[in-house]
Amino acid sequence: MAEKKLEKYPHPFVTVDIIIFTVKDNDLKVLLVKRKLPPFQRMWALPGGFVHIEENLEAAALRELQEETGVKDVYLEQLYTFGNPARDPRGRVITIAYFALLDSSKIKLQPKTDVEAAKWFSMYNLPKLAFDHQQIIDYSLVRLRYKLEYTTVGFQLLPKKFTLTELQKLYEIILNKKLDKRNFRKKIFSFNIVEPTSETKMEGIHRPATLYKFKNKQFLLPKDVV
Amino acid sequence: MAEKKLEKYPHPFVTVDIIIFTVKDNDLKVLLVKRKLPPFQRMWALPGGFVHIEENLEAAALRELQEETGVKDVYLEQLYTFGNPARDPRGRVITIAYFALLDSSKIKLQPKTDVEAAKWFSMYNLPKLAFDHQQIIDYSLVRLRYKLEYTTVGFQLLPKKFTLTELQKLYEIILNKKLDKRNFRKKIFSFNIVEPTSETKMEGIHRPATLYKFKNKQFLLPKDVV
DNA sequence: CCAAAAGTGTTAGTGATACACCCATGT
DNA sequence: ACATGGGTGTATCACTAACACTTTTGG
Known part of the structure; x- marks a missing residue:
C-alpha cells in the first residue's frame, strides 16, 4: 500500500503510567517513584x-516499569487513558494508565533511569x-475493588502456597471491610480454583x-471486560 | 512553574474513533463512514x-463525530486505547476508542468533512x-453486551416514551437471544427506573x-467502572 | 486445661428461572 | 367470538448473609 506520510503538525506526546498495587504490612500499597x-x-x-515511536x-x-523500579514479569491491564490538555505543564501529553497487582515479597525495588527512588506507599x-x-490512583482503586469481587x-498478590486466612486478610485490606470467614470460604470454594496441598502452616500457638x-491463573471473566 | 519544553522527538500521532450503536429494523447497527x-x-x-493539540x-x-456524520449531543464513554505500531500504514498512530448508543430515529446523518458517506451497517x-x-468493533460489542446487563x-436507544415490549425487543436484539417476558419485566421494575405514563400505544388489533x-438517566453503576 | 486461630453447618432471605393463563382491543 | 399482543403470579432453585460451635495445637 503506497501511503502518503503524515504531516508534521504539532500533536500530543504519549506516555504510559503504571499503577502497581501490593498488600504489605496489613496495608494496601502503591508503588511510586x-x-x-x-x-x-x-x-x-x-x-x-x-x-x-515503534x-x-x-x-x-x-x-518503563522495569527501568524505573526494577519490577518485571508483570501482567498489566489497561485502565484508562487520561488526556486533559492541562495535565502536563510541558505541553500536551496524554497518558495510558496500566495497572497490576503484585506479590511484594517477590520484588526487589531497583530504580535506575530518571528516578531518585522507588518506594511503596500506603494508599491511605x-x-x-x-x-x-x-x-489516576483514585480511579484505579475503584476498578481494583470492582475486579476483586468478580x-x-x-x-496475584499471594505466594504459590497460602492459607485461606491469608487470602481473606488480603480481600479485607483491599476492600477495607471485614468479611465473614465461613461465607468467604464457601465463595472461594465455589469458584473451584484453589486446592489444598498436604502441607500446613504453623504460626503461633x-x-x-x-x-x-x-x-x-485464569481470570473468571475475560480480560478487560470487567 | 517554569518548565522546559518537550523535545521534538518523533512521537505517535493520536486519533479518536467512535463506535455508535443503534437498533433499527430489528437489527443491531453500527455507524460507519x-x-x-x-x-x-x-x-x-x-x-x-x-x-x-489543545x-x-x-x-x-x-x-469528529459531528463533522463526519452530523451526529451530536451524545454521551460518549471511553472504551479502550489501541496502539499497535502497525495499525496505521502512514506511521505510528494510537487511537482512543469511544462508544455510545443512540436512538437512530433522532438522528439525521449529514456527513461533511473528509468522508463520502455515513451509513448504518448491521453488526452481523x-x-x-x-x-x-x-x-475495535468486536471488542465494543463484548463491552456493550456486558454493560447492557449491568x-x-x-x-439511550429508545425515545422518551416506550412500551416494555419495545424495550425487551431492544435487549433481545443486542444480546441476540430470546428473553422471558415476565422475568424481563420483573427485572426492569426491580431497577425502579421506569414509571408508567397515562398514555398507551395502539399498534395492530x-x-x-x-x-x-x-x-x-443515571447509570446503575458508576461511569466507566463496568 | 487454656488460649488462639482453624475449620465447619444451618437457616432465612433474595434474586433468577421456568412456566400458563387472563385481559383489552378491532374486526 | 376470535386473533393478537399486553399483562400478571407462583413454585423452584441457587446464591448470599447472618450467625455459633467444635477442633487442633503449644504452652
Missing part, C-alpha cells in the same frame, strides 16, 4: 514515561503527587492452617 | 480523526473495514400497551 527531573522534580509520581503501549509500560497515606496522578486478580494453591 | 482520502480510500471505517479527548471524539454483516476497526445504557418513561 521520586522524580529526578522537572517538571515536578523530586516529587513522587507513578512510574511511567514516553512511548517510543513500541507497543503495553511494552512501553513494561519497559499518599504524598502529594505529580501531574494528575492522584486522580475476578481472581487477588490471587494454635491449630496449623492448611496451605492451598491455585489450580490455574 | 466511507473514507474520502488515503489510506484505505473509499473503504468503510469508524468515524474519527486526529486529536487537536483539545480534550472526548471533545475531539464529539467534534459488516463490510471490510479500514485499519484495525473490525477488531447498567441502563440500553435506555390488540390490547394497547402502556407507555413508560425513565425516572432519570
Whole structure:
C-alpha cells in the first residue's frame, strides 16, 4: 500500500503510567517513584514515561516499569487513558494508565533511569503527587475493588502456597471491610480454583492452617471486560 | 512553574474513533463512514480523526463525530486505547476508542468533512473495514453486551416514551437471544427506573400497551467502572 | 486445661428461572 | 367470538448473609 506520510503538525506526546498495587504490612500499597527531573522534580509520581515511536503501549509500560523500579514479569491491564490538555505543564501529553497487582515479597525495588527512588506507599497515606496522578490512583482503586469481587486478580498478590486466612486478610485490606470467614470460604470454594496441598502452616500457638494453591491463573471473566 | 519544553522527538500521532450503536429494523447497527482520502480510500471505517493539540479527548471524539456524520449531543464513554505500531500504514498512530448508543430515529446523518458517506451497517454483516476497526468493533460489542446487563445504557436507544415490549425487543436484539417476558419485566421494575405514563400505544388489533418513561438517566453503576 | 486461630453447618432471605393463563382491543 | 399482543403470579432453585460451635495445637 503506497501511503502518503503524515504531516508534521504539532500533536500530543504519549506516555504510559503504571499503577502497581501490593498488600504489605496489613496495608494496601502503591508503588511510586521520586522524580529526578522537572517538571515536578523530586516529587513522587507513578512510574511511567514516553512511548517510543515503534513500541507497543503495553511494552512501553513494561519497559518503563522495569527501568524505573526494577519490577518485571508483570501482567498489566489497561485502565484508562487520561488526556486533559492541562495535565502536563510541558505541553500536551496524554497518558495510558496500566495497572497490576503484585506479590511484594517477590520484588526487589531497583530504580535506575530518571528516578531518585522507588518506594511503596500506603494508599491511605499518599504524598502529594505529580501531574494528575492522584486522580489516576483514585480511579484505579475503584476498578481494583470492582475486579476483586468478580475476578481472581487477588490471587496475584499471594505466594504459590497460602492459607485461606491469608487470602481473606488480603480481600479485607483491599476492600477495607471485614468479611465473614465461613461465607468467604464457601465463595472461594465455589469458584473451584484453589486446592489444598498436604502441607500446613504453623504460626503461633494454635491449630496449623492448611496451605492451598491455585489450580490455574485464569481470570473468571475475560480480560478487560470487567 | 517554569518548565522546559518537550523535545521534538518523533512521537505517535493520536486519533479518536467512535463506535455508535443503534437498533433499527430489528437489527443491531453500527455507524460507519466511507473514507474520502488515503489510506484505505473509499473503504468503510469508524468515524474519527486526529486529536487537536489543545483539545480534550472526548471533545475531539464529539467534534469528529459531528463533522463526519452530523451526529451530536451524545454521551460518549471511553472504551479502550489501541496502539499497535502497525495499525496505521502512514506511521505510528494510537487511537482512543469511544462508544455510545443512540436512538437512530433522532438522528439525521449529514456527513461533511473528509468522508463520502455515513451509513448504518448491521453488526452481523459488516463490510471490510479500514485499519484495525473490525477488531475495535468486536471488542465494543463484548463491552456493550456486558454493560447492557449491568447498567441502563440500553435506555439511550429508545425515545422518551416506550412500551416494555419495545424495550425487551431492544435487549433481545443486542444480546441476540430470546428473553422471558415476565422475568424481563420483573427485572426492569426491580431497577425502579421506569414509571408508567397515562398514555398507551395502539399498534395492530390488540390490547394497547402502556407507555413508560425513565425516572432519570443515571447509570446503575458508576461511569466507566463496568 | 487454656488460649488462639482453624475449620465447619444451618437457616432465612433474595434474586433468577421456568412456566400458563387472563385481559383489552378491532374486526 | 376470535386473533393478537399486553399483562400478571407462583413454585423452584441457587446464591448470599447472618450467625455459633467444635477442633487442633503449644504452652
